[in-house]
Amino acid sequence: MKVSLLTYIAIFLLASGCQGQSQPAQDTVHVATHKSITDSAKAHAKNGDTVKALHYHKKALLHTRKHGLQEHEAHSLMHIGILLKGQDTGQSHAYLNKALKIAERLDKHELRANILLAMSSVYKQQQNYKESLATLEAHQKLIQEVFKKHRAEEIAQLHDEETHQRERAIFITVAISLIIVLLIFVYYFRRIKRLNRALSQSNQIKDTLFSIIGHDLRGPAGSIMQALEMVDAGILNQQEEKQIISLLRQQSRSFNETLNTLLNWAAAQLKGAQPQITSVDTLTTIQKSLDLLMAQAAAKDIRIIPPQSNDLPVLADRDQFDFVIRNLLSNAIKFSYPGGQIEITTEKQDRLALIAVHDHGKGIPAEQQRHLFAEGRLNSTFGTTGEKGTGLGLMLSWDFIKANGGRIWFDSREGTGTTFYISLPLAV
Missing domain, CATH: 3.30.565.10 (Histidine kinase-like ATPase, C-terminal domain)
Incomplete structure (x- = not known):
């Protein structure tokens, strides 16, 4: 299986367009190119064409070394080592060993585990069962470490999520509490304001009522008392007595009207009326x-x-x-x-x-x-x-x-x- 000319042109143009770009953008292009070549190698290997598969894996290896893609270099070395297992176990082991060193240097546990599994298979084919078993045990140990690491990461992630949820719940609770407190404060503030206004109005009415009682009731009452004293003293003639009686009638009417109004007001102020x-x-x-x-x-x-x-x-x-x-x-x-x-x-x-x-x-x-x-x-x-x-x-x-x-x-x-x-x- 060949990589088409258009694919190479596209990769070339993409790479050319990235010359003025940042390093991460260029690395992305190179990684994509490595993947494309590696996919071609895997396709040939799947079809049983080991020669072409090796060709493309080695081409991918050169590409990784040229552009400093160390992790991908280790992958290419591992793939070559696996393909050479059936042809030359010595070369296979050499490629796998190089791949293992890179993986160890980069501290890539999963990659190391895969390489160790491939090396165990090579040792087994060489009938070196002791090394095969030791390598397999190292592979299993790494797998357990990887599992523990993933498990620890998952637990840490869950813990972070729980912490975040707790913090969010606390924040929401505090926010709701503050809103409730604010609403209560506003309610009582308005209530106190209404009560103060009502008290002020009540005081104003009270002052006016005392003024009414002190002036509008006491005044007519005093006038009536003075008029009666004058009549009782016998110092008035008949015409003056008639005028006094007319005045008494008017003052009594005013007195009675004001008194009745005050009584009605008092009745209206009774609680529950x-x-x-x-x-x-x-x-x-x-x-x-x-x-x-x-x-x-x-x-x-x-x-x-x-x-x-x-x-x-x-x-x-x-x-x-x-x-x-x-x-x-x-x-x-x-x-x-x-x-x-x-x-x-x-x-x-x-x-x-x-x-x-x-x-x-x-x-x-x-x-x-x-x-x-x-x-x-x-x-x-x-x-x-x-x-x-x-x-x-x-x-x-x-x-x-x-x-x-x-x-x-x-x-x-x-x-x-x-x-x-x-x-x-x-x-x-």
């Missing part, structure tokens, strides 16, 4: 509030027009809904001008009831509108005839409607009037 949702008659609730506030409206000659539509029962807490309606009507009276008018309307919108309280009073200033429902903020104002408003009732109305699953909003223009809207689920 939840709305008792039930079906509530809208018109009945509105009429009840009108009856209670009729005197307040009459004092300012204000006309209140009740809803003209049929009753719309809503789902809400009866007491809380009653408080909201009464508060919105009271505010409408408070901020309406004497001789004014207030309209109350109810309307069905899909599954909701819409209730509106519209007045033609002083309206809400634009600056105050922006934070009218701001949590934790109370807006103290004065009505059209000097009535004091704390804003606590409106804050409670917001909380109550929200707790009952509804909405409350407003539309106001300063100097024109205000409309407050409430939407609540209809009772089926």
Whole structure:
């Protein structure tokens, strides 16, 4: 079997192209050339053509020596020694011995083992059974060493892999732990931030409440006490007594309204206080509030027009809904001008009831509108005839409607009037 001309040309061109390349690249080309020649030799040997096989193995040997491929040189020497075993055991042994020395110098255990096995066969053919056995034992010893070496390498590799996996597992565990700790930290940080904000709002409400109690309750109470002392002393004439009684009536009403609002606020702050949702008659609730506030409206000659539509029962807490309606009507009276008018309307919108309280009073200033429902903020104002408003009732109305699953909003223009809207689920 011949190596084709094209193969030689290809090898030549490949080698020429590698002249300017690095040494490892050139070695790769030379190794490939050696393999090609050796494969040709093996093919001839397989076909029984020992002469041509020897020719190509010797050619491969020259190639390895020319390019300093020592390990491949030992392989070529071994192949030649094996082929010469049947022709000349002396030469065969000489080639194998040279190959063994190179393998020993390069510390190639597997190559040494293969050479020793071939040498054992040559000794056996020479009927030198003692050397054959000794060489075979050396071969087996090397095989065991090679096996142990491979085994040790495999164990070391497995150990490295296990170490790597453990390190990876530790890294993942640490990373997950850090993420969990970070999430817990973020959670508690946000929770503390919310609690601090709630505490700040609570403190603000508390300060405002103390201000209300100290001023809006103590003030009217003090005025009532002074007026009663004057009446009791008998120093007033009939006209002055009439004026004092009118003042007492107004102060008592203001005192009572503020006190009721504070009591409702206190009830709403009780732990676990939840709305008792039930079906509530809208018109009945509105009429009840009108009856209670009729005197307040009459004092300012204000006309209140009740809803003209049929009753719309809503789902809400009866007491809380009653408080909201009464508060919105009271505010409408408070901020309406004497001789004014207030309209109350109810309307069905899909599954909701819409209730509106519209007045033609002083309206809400634009600056105050922006934070009218701001949590934790109370807006103290004065009505059209000097009535004091704390804003606590409106804050409670917001909380109550929200707790009952509804909405409350407003539309106001300063100097024109205000409309407050409430939407609540209809009772089926």
